[in-house]
Amino acid sequence: MSERPRLTVLSGPSGVGKSTVVAHLRKEHPDVWLSVSATTRKPRPGEQHGVHYFFVTDEEMDKLIANGELLEWAEFAGNRYGTPRTAVLERLEAGEPVLLEIDLQGARQVRETMPDAQLVFLAPPSWEELVRRLTGRGTEPPDVIERRLEAARVELAAEPEFDVTLVNTSVEDVARELLALMDVV
């Protein structure tokens, strides 16, 4: 591990496999600390408060934003999402590798506020495969899938803004590449 771990941001279109890659990575390396975001989205089956997200009301999100408690936040496909600031800063201070899994707008904010951060883009092998994964996940109704695909077109166009692109063909390969980028061996 390097002496001063950097903040690593993983972004990419909805359905590309970010959560799957991160879950695999953390199974092998629980020492990699993943920030738990706050969101106004409703939990999917199996999602737990405090583990996958802090599920908050609109009013609670308003307060988090007004009190400056979020490192970054964005509205994505009709819901708000944000990264609690203190926990991230404490982990970085403690010298631990920190990973954020956030959308493009959030990645741009982190680039501004923490220029040291490493921005990693997770790309699908093809547009067709992205549609297949997002649809196949079966967690969203057709209108939400449509909104997410609209957002995906914008996110894919922003790939050149990132420091590194990883193509998610194999979850194992991508997790390994991401660990190497984070200097975790």
Ligand code: ADP
């Ligand atoms: P995201 O977190 O980026 O929205 P998910 O991790 O929920 O995406 O993955 C979306 C769907 O794609 C899931 O059904 C997941 O099992 C599948 N998936 C993820 N990575 C791969 C891969 N490398 N090959 C095939 N399917 C994948």
Ligand code: 5GP
């Ligand atoms: P989902 O609803 O599928 O869990 O997440 C939708 C999108 O929101 C994904 O692109 C995910 O990376 C992003 N996201 C999750 N947490 C945060 C966050 O704290 N901030 C920002 N900006 N985006 C987030």
